[in-house]
Amino acid sequence: MDTTQLFADLRARGIEIDDDSRRLSEYSFDASNYRIRPKAVVFPHTVEEVRSTLRAAQSYKIPVTTRGGGTSMAGNAVGHGLILDLSRRFTEVADIDIDDRSVWVGSGVVLGELRSVVERGTQGALTFAPDPSSLSRATIGGSIGNDACGNHSVAYGRMTQHVQEIEAITIDGAYLRLSPGGITAIDPKDTQSVARAEQLTAELRDLVQANLAALRVELQTIPRQVSGFHLGHLLPEEGFDVAAALAGSEGTIAVVTRALVKLVPRPPATALLCLGYASTIDSARDVMEILASKPTAIEGLDRSIVEIMRHRRGAESVDGLPRGEAFLMVEFSAETVESGREQCMRLLEAVTAQGRVTDAAVVTDSEARAKLWRVREDGAGLSSRRIDGKQTWPGWEDSAVAPERLADYLSELLPLVDKYQYSAFMYGHFGAGCIHMRLDYDLRSRQGRNDFEAFTREAAELVVAHGGSLSGEHGDGRARSELLSVMYSPEMIELFAAFKYAWDPENLLNPGIIVDPDAFTASLALAGTPKPGPTLGEVSVITETATMGLSIQSRTRLPLASPYVGNAHACIGVGRCRATSGGFMCPSYRATKDEKDSTRGRARVLQELTRANKNSLDGWSSPEVRDALDLCLSCKACSSDCPTGVDIAEAKSELIDEHYRGRIRPFTHYSIGWLPRWLPLIGHFSGIANAGARIGLLRRIADWLGVSARRRLPAFQSSRDIRRRLDEASFDSTGEILIFADSFTKAFRPDAIAAAARVLGDTGRTVGCTADACCGLTWISTGQREGARRRLARLIRKFDDGTNRDIVVLEPSCAAAIRDEGPKMVGGEAADRVAARVRSFSVAVDEAIQRGWRPSTTAPSAAVLQTHCHEHAVFGSGAQKRVLDAWGVPLVFESSSCCGVAGNFGFESEHFEMSMQVAEHSIVPALRQAPEGALVLTDGFSCTMQVSQIDPDLSGQHLALALDPARALAETPMEADE
Known part of the structure; x- marks a missing residue:
C-alpha cells in the first residue's frame, strides 16, 4: 500500500494530513480490544476537503475509516488506511428550529455539548434525548454510525428515531442528502452528485422490492436489533427512509458530515425508584411489569458494579442504594416532583406484590438522584478494572433480546460465563433487553484467546436462540461482524453485501466490518504482549543491618525488566479525558482539542513503547514520546477521573527520571525543582x-x-x-x-x-x-x-x-x-x-x-x-x-x-x-x-x-x-x- 503520492497530493491541496509516528500510535486504538496502525490521519476543515480526500483515497485504493470520539467498543473506529477525524472541526450547531423541534448539527459535535446548547437555546424547554454513557465525548457522527441510544431508550428509542435527514459523502465524492423518501444531491448543479443520487435511489428501491419478505421477517424484530444494516427502514411502509437506514452502518456506507436531528420536550420533573433484588435474574423478571407503567428509564446493574464504585469512589458514593445483590433504577418523568413520586409509589406497590423486591428507595431530590445515577454511569466505566487490579474487556458487552426474554437469556448466559471461569461486571438497559458486561478475558496468551473465541461463539449461538441480537447499541465492528451469519440467513447476508456495494463498490469505507468481515480474533491489541509488571527503570530496596548495636538502613537500586511505563497500560480507550466538562481531566486537551494532549493519546503512545521493546531512556529520547507528554501539566486529575486510574503524571516523572539520571538537567529542574x-x-x-x-x-x-x-x-x-x-x-x-x-x-x-x-x-x-x-x-x-x-x-x-x-x-x-x-x-x-x-x-x-x-x-x-x-x-x-x-x-x-x-x-x-x-x-x-x-x-x-x-x-x-x-x-x- 504505497501512500507517498497520495499524501503528497492531499498536502498539495492544503489538506491537513499527519503520518507522524506519534499520531499513528494515538489512532491505532479505540475503546475496543483491537489495534490497527493506520497510514495517516486526516483533519479536514471543510466538506470540499472531505470530498477531495475520499476521491483521492478511491483513486489510490486506500481504505478510509471515519472517526469521531474514538470510543467504539467494537473496533469500528480503527483501520489500516486513512483515519478521517471529523471531531475537531465539524462542530457547528445551526439555529434551533423550535417550531419543528429540530436542529442541523455537524458530525463532530459531542452529544453532551449539543444537549447543553439546545437546553440553553430553548430556556430548558427542549433537549436532545440519546444519552449513552459516552455522552461527554461521543460525537453525532459516531452515534449515528453505531445507532446509539442510552439510559432513556425505553422512552426515546435509538438514534434511528432522532435522525431526520443526513448530509453525507460517498467514496467517489458525491455530496448527498439522505431523507425519508430518497436521496438527492445537496447542490442540484453538481452533476456527479445528481447522477449518483438517482443511481442509488433506483438501486435501493429495486433491492427492497426484490427482498420484501426477508426484510419484513428478519429485521426490526426487537427494540435493540442493532446488528447488521437497518434495511427495514427502506420498506414502503417505513417511507423508504434512507437516513434511518444509514444509522448503524458504522462508516461503511458514506461519511456523515451533518445531520438534522429531532429534539424532544425536556421533562419538567423526574423521580427515581431504585429497587433491590436477590439476583440479577430476579430483577429481569420484573421488567415487563415495570414497562407497563411507562417509565422513561429502566437500568440494571449487579453488585459487582456497586462494589467497584465503593472501592474507587468511597462508601458514601453508594450509600443511597437499597439493600440487594442486584438493582433496577426506574425513572419517571412528570409535570411535578410529587406526581413523579406518586408514579414511583404505584409501581413499587405493584412490583412488591410479585415477591422479588428485597428493598427499595424512592428519590426525588435532584442531588440524591444524580448521585444514584452516577453509580450506574461511573460504575460501568470503573468496571474496566477489578478491585484486585485485573482488567476486564469488551467483546460480549452488547447483546440484546426482547425484554420479555431477558431473564431466561440471563439464566443461561451467566452459567456460560462461569463455564469459562470468567468474572463479569454486568449492567445494562434492562427495559430494552440490552445487556452490557465486561469479562476478564486473557487476550495475551494463545490459550486465553482460544477460550475467548470459543466463549464468544457459544454466546452468539445463545443470544440468537433467544431471538436476540449480537449488538444492542455498540455496533458489530470487528468484535461481532464475523458472527452475523449466526444471526441472519444467507439471503440476508447477501442483501447486506448488495447494500454495501451499491454505495462502496470497491469496499474502501471501513472494510472488514459487517460485510466481508475480518475474524473477530484478528488484530487483538494484547496478543503476544507481556503482562504488566513493576514500573520501568529501577526500584530502590531498603535493607536494614545491625552494626555495633545500631540499625543502619541502606538502599540498593535493582533494575526492572518490565517494559511498561507507570500504569499507562491500564488505558482501554474509554476517552473520558476528551470530555470538555465535568471533572478536571484533561486540561491540556480542553485547551487544544488534540488527541495527543489527552490522557488516552499519551497512554497509547506509551503503550507503543512496549511493542517497540523500548526502555524508558529510549522512550523519553524519542520525539513522539516527548511531544505526547510535553503538555502534560502533571495535574494528576487522570489518576482519579480516568475510569481505569491511568496516572500520566507518574509515568512522565518516571520517564524523565530515567532519562536524566547521571546527566545535566534543564535549569528549571534545579531552580523550580529544588x-x-x-x-x-x-x-x-x-x-x-x-x-x-x-x-x-x-x-x-x-x-x-x-x-x-x-x-x-x-x-x-x-x-x-x-x-x-x-x-x-x-x-x-x-x-x-x-x-x-x-x-x-x-x-x-x-x-x-x-x-x-x-x-x-x-x-x-x-x-x-x-x-x-x-x-x-x-x-x-x-x-x-x-x-x-x-x-x-x-x-x-x-x-x-x-x-x-x-x-x-x-x-x-x-x-x-x-x-x-x-x-x-x-x-x-x-x-x-x-x-x-x-x-x-x-x-x-x-x-x-x-x-x-x-x-x-x-x-x-x-x-x-x-x-x-x-x-x-x-x-x-x-x-x-x-x-x-x-x-x-x-x-x-x-x-x-x-x-x-x-x-x-x-x-x-x-x-x-x-x-x-x-x-x-x-x-x-x-x-x-x-x-x-x-x-x-x-x-x-x-x-x-x-x-x-x-x-x-x-x-x-x-x-x-x-x-x-x-x-x-x-x-x-x-x-x-x-
Whole structure:
C-alpha cells in the first residue's frame, strides 16, 4: 500500500494530513480490544476537503475509516488506511428550529455539548434525548454510525428515531442528502452528485422490492436489533427512509458530515425508584411489569458494579442504594416532583406484590438522584478494572433480546460465563433487553484467546436462540461482524453485501466490518504482549543491618525488566479525558482539542513503547514520546477521573527520571525543582530576591534558562517575617491536630499557618505545628524521584510518632504527595500510617463541620472556588464546596478544572501560553461571572499565582485566612459602631 503520492497530493491541496509516528500510535486504538496502525490521519476543515480526500483515497485504493470520539467498543473506529477525524472541526450547531423541534448539527459535535446548547437555546424547554454513557465525548457522527441510544431508550428509542435527514459523502465524492423518501444531491448543479443520487435511489428501491419478505421477517424484530444494516427502514411502509437506514452502518456506507436531528420536550420533573433484588435474574423478571407503567428509564446493574464504585469512589458514593445483590433504577418523568413520586409509589406497590423486591428507595431530590445515577454511569466505566487490579474487556458487552426474554437469556448466559471461569461486571438497559458486561478475558496468551473465541461463539449461538441480537447499541465492528451469519440467513447476508456495494463498490469505507468481515480474533491489541509488571527503570530496596548495636538502613537500586511505563497500560480507550466538562481531566486537551494532549493519546503512545521493546531512556529520547507528554501539566486529575486510574503524571516523572539520571538537567529542574532547598536561603535575602525579580535583564536571562519572564513571580517572605508569623499563635506540641507548615506556605504566605491554627483551635481541638520537613513534590514533578524518595522517607520517619492525630497540610499539593506518593515511593507500614492521617486543610474543616462546628466569621455574599487539581485527585473536590455551603455562602462560582499553573508547568517559558489557555477554560470564566468583591478561594499556591496573573488586582485567599476567627473579632467593633 504505497501512500507517498497520495499524501503528497492531499498536502498539495492544503489538506491537513499527519503520518507522524506519534499520531499513528494515538489512532491505532479505540475503546475496543483491537489495534490497527493506520497510514495517516486526516483533519479536514471543510466538506470540499472531505470530498477531495475520499476521491483521492478511491483513486489510490486506500481504505478510509471515519472517526469521531474514538470510543467504539467494537473496533469500528480503527483501520489500516486513512483515519478521517471529523471531531475537531465539524462542530457547528445551526439555529434551533423550535417550531419543528429540530436542529442541523455537524458530525463532530459531542452529544453532551449539543444537549447543553439546545437546553440553553430553548430556556430548558427542549433537549436532545440519546444519552449513552459516552455522552461527554461521543460525537453525532459516531452515534449515528453505531445507532446509539442510552439510559432513556425505553422512552426515546435509538438514534434511528432522532435522525431526520443526513448530509453525507460517498467514496467517489458525491455530496448527498439522505431523507425519508430518497436521496438527492445537496447542490442540484453538481452533476456527479445528481447522477449518483438517482443511481442509488433506483438501486435501493429495486433491492427492497426484490427482498420484501426477508426484510419484513428478519429485521426490526426487537427494540435493540442493532446488528447488521437497518434495511427495514427502506420498506414502503417505513417511507423508504434512507437516513434511518444509514444509522448503524458504522462508516461503511458514506461519511456523515451533518445531520438534522429531532429534539424532544425536556421533562419538567423526574423521580427515581431504585429497587433491590436477590439476583440479577430476579430483577429481569420484573421488567415487563415495570414497562407497563411507562417509565422513561429502566437500568440494571449487579453488585459487582456497586462494589467497584465503593472501592474507587468511597462508601458514601453508594450509600443511597437499597439493600440487594442486584438493582433496577426506574425513572419517571412528570409535570411535578410529587406526581413523579406518586408514579414511583404505584409501581413499587405493584412490583412488591410479585415477591422479588428485597428493598427499595424512592428519590426525588435532584442531588440524591444524580448521585444514584452516577453509580450506574461511573460504575460501568470503573468496571474496566477489578478491585484486585485485573482488567476486564469488551467483546460480549452488547447483546440484546426482547425484554420479555431477558431473564431466561440471563439464566443461561451467566452459567456460560462461569463455564469459562470468567468474572463479569454486568449492567445494562434492562427495559430494552440490552445487556452490557465486561469479562476478564486473557487476550495475551494463545490459550486465553482460544477460550475467548470459543466463549464468544457459544454466546452468539445463545443470544440468537433467544431471538436476540449480537449488538444492542455498540455496533458489530470487528468484535461481532464475523458472527452475523449466526444471526441472519444467507439471503440476508447477501442483501447486506448488495447494500454495501451499491454505495462502496470497491469496499474502501471501513472494510472488514459487517460485510466481508475480518475474524473477530484478528488484530487483538494484547496478543503476544507481556503482562504488566513493576514500573520501568529501577526500584530502590531498603535493607536494614545491625552494626555495633545500631540499625543502619541502606538502599540498593535493582533494575526492572518490565517494559511498561507507570500504569499507562491500564488505558482501554474509554476517552473520558476528551470530555470538555465535568471533572478536571484533561486540561491540556480542553485547551487544544488534540488527541495527543489527552490522557488516552499519551497512554497509547506509551503503550507503543512496549511493542517497540523500548526502555524508558529510549522512550523519553524519542520525539513522539516527548511531544505526547510535553503538555502534560502533571495535574494528576487522570489518576482519579480516568475510569481505569491511568496516572500520566507518574509515568512522565518516571520517564524523565530515567532519562536524566547521571546527566545535566534543564535549569528549571534545579531552580523550580529544588525550590524548597533554596527557600530558607532566599528568606535571608528576600529583599534582594524580590528586587531582582523586577529587573528586566535578569528576567530575560531567566526566561532563556526556562523560567518565563511573563509569569508574575511571588514575593518571598523574609526569615524574620516567617518567624514572627509563626510566633503569632501558640502551639501545643502535644496537640490533637498537627499542622504541617510546608515549604510553600512558609515562604510565601506564612500568615495562613497562624490562621489555620486559630480555625482548628476554634473547632475545639488543641493544635500542634511542625515545619521541619519536605514532601519532595517539586522533585517528583521534575522527575528527580530518588531525591523525592529521600525527602518523603525523612518526613515519614518524623511524622510516624506513634499517635493517630490528624496531620493537616496547608498546601493541598503537599498533602496529596504525602497521602499518595508516600506509600508508593517509600512503602512500608509507616508510610501507610502517615498517609492515613494526612488531611488537606479543607478536608479537616469539612470533618469539623460534620461534627457540628460552624465558622464564626461573616460569610461573603459570593465566592469563586478553585480547587487544587492534586487535592481533587487525592481527596476529592467536594470538601471546600461543603464548607462554603455550611458557612452560608449563597453564590459559588466554581472552577471545574486545573487553573493552568500546576506547579512548575506554568512557570516554564515554553509552557506559559498553554498555561493561560488552560486558565481560559474554567478559572477565567468563573472570575468573570463572580460579582466584584467576591472571595476568591485558592488553597493551592499555584492557583493563587494564576489568579494574580489573570488579574493583578485580584488576590486568591487560603481557606484558613477566610475563616480565621481573628477576622471575626476584628469585624465585631465595626458592627457595634454601625
